[in-house]
Amino acid sequence: MSRKGLAITILAVLCVSLVAGAAFAAENWDEIIAKAKEEGVVVAWGTSSRLARVAPILEEQYGIKLQNAKMSDMEITERLVREKQAGINSVDFIMAEDILGVAGQLLPFGYVESWIPEESAAKLDPAYREPFVFLIQPRTILYNTEVYDECPITNLWQLTTPEWRGMVIMRDPEITSTNISFFAEIVARADEMAAAYKEYFGEEIKLTTENAGWEFIKRLAQNDVVTVASDDDVAEAVGSRGQADPPVGFATVGKVRLNVEQNLVLGVAEHIAPINGYHYPAYGLIVTDCPHPNAAKVLVRTLLTDEGMEAWTQDWGNFSTHPDIWYNPENPLGGLDVWTSLTWPLTLEATAQYSRDVLDFWILNRR
Amino acid sequence: MHQAARQSKTNLFFLRLWNLTKRGFANPPFILSIVLLVALLYLVIGPLITMVQSAFTLHPRDALFVPGAKPGQFTTYYFVRTFLSNMKGVLFFEPLLNTLLIIFPMSILALLIGGVLAWLVVRTDLPGRRMIARIAILPYTLPSWTLALAWITLFKNRRIGGAAGILEWLGFNLPDWVSFGPIPIICVMALHYYPFSFLLIGGALRDIDTRLEESALVLGADQKVILRRIVFSLVTPAVLSSWILTLARGLGSFGAPNILGRPVNFQVLSTRLYSNMQTGRPGEAYLLAIFMIILAVLFLYLNQKVIGTRKGFVTITGKASTKSMVRLGRYKYLISFLVYLFLFCVVVVPLIVLGLETVVKVPGNYSLSNFTTHFWIGKSDPAILSGQPGVLRDPQMWQSLWNTLKLGFLASLSCAIAGLLIGYTVVRLRGRWLSNILDQLSFLPYLVPSIAFGATYLSLFAKPRLFLPSLYGTFTLLIVVSMVKNLPFATRAGISGMMQLGHEIEEAGIVAGASWLTRMRRLILPLQRSGLLNGILLPMVSAMRELSLIIILITPGTHLLTTLTFKFTDYGYYSVSNALLLINIALVLVSTVIVQKITKDDLSKGLGG
Numbered sequence: 001m002s003r004k005g006l007a008i009t010i011l012a013v014l015c016v017s018l019v020a021g022a023a024f025a026a027e028n029w030d031e032i033i034a035k036a037k038e039e040g041v042v043v044a045w046g047t048s049s050r051l052a053r054v055a056p057i058l059e060e061q062y063g064i065k066l067q068n069a070k071m072s073d074m075e076i077t078e079r080l081v082r083e084k085q086a087g088i089n090s091v092d093f094i095m096a097e098d099i100l101g102v103a104g105q106l107l108p109f110g111y112v113e114s115w116i117p118e119e120s121a122a123k124l125d126p127a128y129r130e131p132f133v134f135l136i137q138p139r140t141i142l143y144n145t146e147v148y149d150e151c152p153i154t155n156l157w158q159l160t161t162p163e164w165r166g167m168v169i170m171r172d173p174e175i176t177s178t179n180i181s182f183f184a185e186i187v188a189r190a191d192e193m194a195a196a197y198k199e200y201f202g203e204e205i206k207l208t209t210e211n212a213g214w215e216f217i218k219r220l221a222q223n224d225v226v227t228v229a230s231d232d233d234v235a236e237a238v239g240s241r242g243q244a245d246p247p248v249g250f251a252t253v254g255k256v257r258l259n260v261e262q263n264l265v266l267g268v269a270e271h272i273a274p275i276n277g278y279h280y281p282a283y284g285l286i287v288t289d290c291p292h293p294n295a296a297k298v299l300v301r302t303l304l305t306d307e308g309m310e311a312w313t314q315d316w317g318n319f320s321t322h323p324d325i326w327y328n329p330e331n332p333l334g335g336l337d338v339w340t341s342l343t344w345p346l347t348l349e350a351t352a353q354y355s356r357d358v359l360d361f362w363i364l365n366r367r
Numbered sequence: 368m369h370q371a372a373r374q375s376k377t378n379l380f381f382l383r384l385w386n387l388t389k390r391g392f393a394n395p396p397f398i399l400s401i402v403l404l405v406a407l408l409y410l411v412i413g414p415l416i417t418m419v420q421s422a423f424t425l426h427p428r429d430a431l432f433v434p435g436a437k438p439g440q441f442t443t444y445y446f447v448r449t450f451l452s453n454m455k456g457v458l459f460f461e462p463l464l465n466t467l468l469i470i471f472p473m474s475i476l477a478l479l480i481g482g483v484l485a486w487l488v489v490r491t492d493l494p495g496r497r498m499i500a501r502i503a504i505l506p507y508t509l510p511s512w513t514l515a516l517a518w519i520t521l522f523k524n525r526r527i528g529g530a531a532g533i534l535e536w537l538g539f540n541l542p543d544w545v546s547f548g549p550i551p552i553i554c555v556m557a558l559h560y561y562p563f564s565f566l567l568i569g570g571a572l573r574d575i576d577t578r579l580e581e582s583a584l585v586l587g588a589d590q591k592v593i594l595r596r597i598v599f600s601l602v603t604p605a606v607l608s609s610w611i612l613t614l615a616r617g618l619g620s621f622g623a624p625n626i627l628g629r630p631v632n633f634q635v636l637s638t639r640l641y642s643n644m645q646t647g648r649p650g651e652a653y654l655l656a657i658f659m660i661i662l663a664v665l666f667l668y669l670n671q672k673v674i675g676t677r678k679g680f681v682t683i684t685g686k687a688s689t690k691s692m693v694r695l696g697r698y699k700y701l702i703s704f705l706v707y708l709f710l711f712c713v714v715v716v717p718l719i720v721l722g723l724e725t726v727v728k729v730p731g732n733y734s735l736s737n738f739t740t741h742f743w744i745g746k747s748d749p750a751i752l753s754g755q756p757g758v759l760r761d762p763q764m765w766q767s768l769w770n771t772l773k774l775g776f777l778a779s780l781s782c783a784i785a786g787l788l789i790g791y792t793v794v795r796l797r798g799r800w801l802s803n804i805l806d807q808l809s810f811l812p813y814l815v816p817s818i819a820f821g822a823t824y825l826s827l828f829a830k831p832r833l834f835l836p837s838l839y840g841t842f843t844l845l846i847v848v849s850m851v852k853n854l855p856f857a858t859r860a861g862i863s864g865m866m867q868l869g870h871e872i873e874e875a876g877i878v879a880g881a882s883w884l885t886r887m888r889r890l891i892l893p894l895q896r897s898g899l900l901n902g903i904l905l906p907m908v909s910a911m912r913e914l915s916l917i918i919i920l921i922t923p924g925t926h927l928l929t930t931l932t933f934k935f936t937d938y939g940y941y942s943v944s945n946a947l948l949l950i951n952i953a954l955v956l957v958s959t960v961i962v963q964k965i966t967k968d969d970l971s972k973g974l975g976g
Binding site: 049069070072074075077078079081082083086088090100101104105172174175177226227228229261262263352356359360363364366 | 427428431432453454456457458625629630632642645646647649729751752825837839840919921934
């Protein structure tokens with residue numbers, strides 16, 4: 001099976017499970033809530049600490065306790081697979097970001113399922129239904145507004161120039177699968193990268209690699225990019241006050257909230273050629289044969305309300321996939337539709353086809 | 368071979384087995400040793416087998432990429448990739464080179480610091496040496512990344528942008544090599560590990576019979592010759608041992624290289640192992656772990672070789688009744704001051720620096736107007752750290768504090784008991800292969816990198832196996848893994864305790880007709896009470912401050928102070944995580960003092976008078 005073949009297979013599996021998912025019986029919410037109250041607890045693993053802020057809502061409205069743990073995206077896949085193989089069912093719900101793991105290691109084996117309340121399912125864009133995506137977060141270039149009036153970066157290729165050598169900071173791709181998926185996307189969209197190169201330097205790119213996408217990753221890797229362990233470190237590095245020569249960073253837009261919390265001065269890039277960054281999905285999946293299935297359904301339903309999503313949506317650049325759900329209007333650029341056009345989506349195809357080689361290539365060129 | 372010959376050979380085998388069994392029943396230590404052997408094989412060799420298996424088994428994620436591959440099938444993919452492909456440089460050789468580049472200077476530095484301090488405390492009339500001995504071992508009781516965090520707070524430069532370190536804030540410009548990379552890692556690790564050398568060399572120096580030196584003096588040797596020919600010779604085994612132990616420990620050390628190496632892409636074996644785990648390549652992670660174990664075993668083998676040939680010296684030792692102290696003369700107060708200054712810098716300053724981080728509102732601004740007590744005692748305020756209350760008001764903190772205490776106590780107690788039983792059988796069966804195997808097996812966990820050890824326990828205990836239920840997600844598993852990892856300390860204590868207990872006592876019991884259980888209960892255990900308690904201290908300290916061993920085994924609901932600290936570091940709530948770290952350190956210190964009071968034991972046993 002070629003890698004394209006792999007992607008097609010995975011997509012086929014997804015389509016089949018979509019049909020299967022439609023076969024759910026009509027929901028009786030009184031019954032579900034009653035049972036959920038009996039279960040009393042819902043165990044959730046998530047990539048975001050904000051899941052914890054849904055806990056008071058569940059507790060107040062339904063008397064259900066949320067036990068949540070934060071783990072890295074691949075750790076969730078890894079641990080769930082191990083538990084499932086050992087026949088352990090300890091967790092009810094996962095908030096996952098591991099595109100490849102969810103599509104390749106969890107869904108095909110029936111370890112998790114997308115479950116969306118009927119009332120919401122019809123309103124969601126089909127692209128977010130299978131697997132169920134409840135949250136979209138963009139990662140983009142952040143800059144220091146104390147030093148720069150507007151973003152000093154207008155073209156991604158600038159990041160590879162001597163001027164920005166050692167001055168670009170990002171979460172280490174070696175421990176961040178979404179950043180690697182973005183690199184995969186860059187390779188898949190090499191033509192757009194080549195056009196952006198010409199736009200910035202005024203000449204055709206001279207390739208030492210297969211295409212302009214690989215070329216970009218190579219040059220970026222060789223430009224002494226500073227890698228750190230978290231987006232918070234990126235935000236702090238870029239947005240701390242009193243810096244004469246601050247770096248630019250690549251992080252989730254939501255980090256702008258630190259402007260208030262930690263008195264930072266972060267700004268969000270408005271237009272960068274060929275693209276500002278990417279947006280990545282957070283899947284909300286119910287674990288098959290979980291110990292508290294009804295409480296898990298109540299959790300999913302809560303994540304499709306204004307209140308349940310507030311933990312995320314209060315910050316700029318975090319969007320529910322449900323079109324009716326509130327988002328922070330102060331967001332400088334606009335709603336989900338604006339952001340999804342300003343940033344690339346991460347596609348399963350590109351990730352499946354390139355992510356592995358891209359990571360190796362990145363590691364090799366960073367030396 | 369003839370049928371008959373084969374027959375008789377089989378018979379012989381069964382006869383032997385029968386004899387062995389008969390002898391076994393008459394010999395309870397033998398039965399005990401078999402039980403211990405099975406347990407150790409499962410708990411120590413089990414993880415190693417799991418590692419080797421995983422290293423040659425195709426991971427489900429990789430199966431997605433290889434045409435026609437099935438997850439779980441045999442593969443040499445990881446082996447080839449790590450050691451033979453064009454990735455071998457980044458994945459293996461560079462981290463290996465960097466690791467060696469770190470641990471050799473680090474261990475020598477640690478040896479120098481520990482050795483000089485030990486000599487000053489044990490063999491000179493340095494004022495305040497008893498106090499020095501107690502403070503000097505403190506760095507080892509702190510979590511290993513404490514110093515790294517303190518270093519970065521002090522010396523952070525422009526490399527990773529953001530809030531300036533204290534020195535930069537004061538106006539100094541620091542080059543990268545001061546802030547990040549090998550040199551800070553070497554310093555930080557040496558300061559964490561020198562207590563090994565201090566304790567071991569100190570012990571050896573204390574046990575030297577000073578009459579040897581006196582005789583040499585009488586025979587006309589001058590001080591230099593005495594120092595070289597007698598003191599150094601006698602202390603050499605301890606020096607080498609502590610050197611090797613430091614090397615082996617440094618090999619798997621993760622905290623400091625992760626914090627101080629990552630920003631400049633300086634990878635060592637342990638950080639590479641962690642990245643491999645994090646990016647869903649456990650097979651490659653285990654390969655590195657196996658390599659690290661082999662390397663450590665090699666170090667250890669060298670150690671035994673060297674010490675083995677020098678055993679002649681060691682046997683002469685015996686405690687002298689009188690000790691002649693080297694007089695430092697008029698410099699003694701100056702030297703004492705310098706030693707205190709040094710200890711102040713490596714113990715007190717880091718704690719102050721971390722403490723400082725917990726009382727500033729906006730990071731990087733150390734002026735008085737920016738001070739706050741919010742992160743300690745503040746009520747939840749939605750505007751600050753998403754409503755995280757001050758740690759002393761946070762029920763999570765108290766829960767995890769209790770869990771940490773529970774883990775420290777239960778793990779160290781079970782560890783000490785296991786150590787005592789192993790010590791008993793090792794000494795009683797001395798010279799037999801069983802004794803040797805138990806001895807070696809119980810030391811092996813020392814050499815397995817903590818992260819890898821934790822990860823294998825996850826796969827080992829996820830399913831019910833043999834007679835054990837699935838322990839995954841239970842507190843018991845945390846106790847088991849902490850117990851096994853710290854077994855080396857407890858076994859050493861157990862063996863040395865049993866060595867001092869002559870066989871006569873037990874023989875007297877046999878003559879008096881006491882059964883083995885009675886002898887154990889009425890004779891051995893009461894006599895070994897202090898030995899048992901001795902074995903508790905080190906396992907307790909390390910269980911209470913361990914992170915990498917258990918991070919992968921923690922499930923929601925069982926947080927420890929260390930994992931909670933890690934969680935808040937992950938959120939970027941450094942003020943909270945530093946406060947938790949300080950609470951953790953205080954807890955370890957208080958428990959250490961209490962245990963020392965109860966057992967009248969002391970990590971710096973009798974050093975400094």
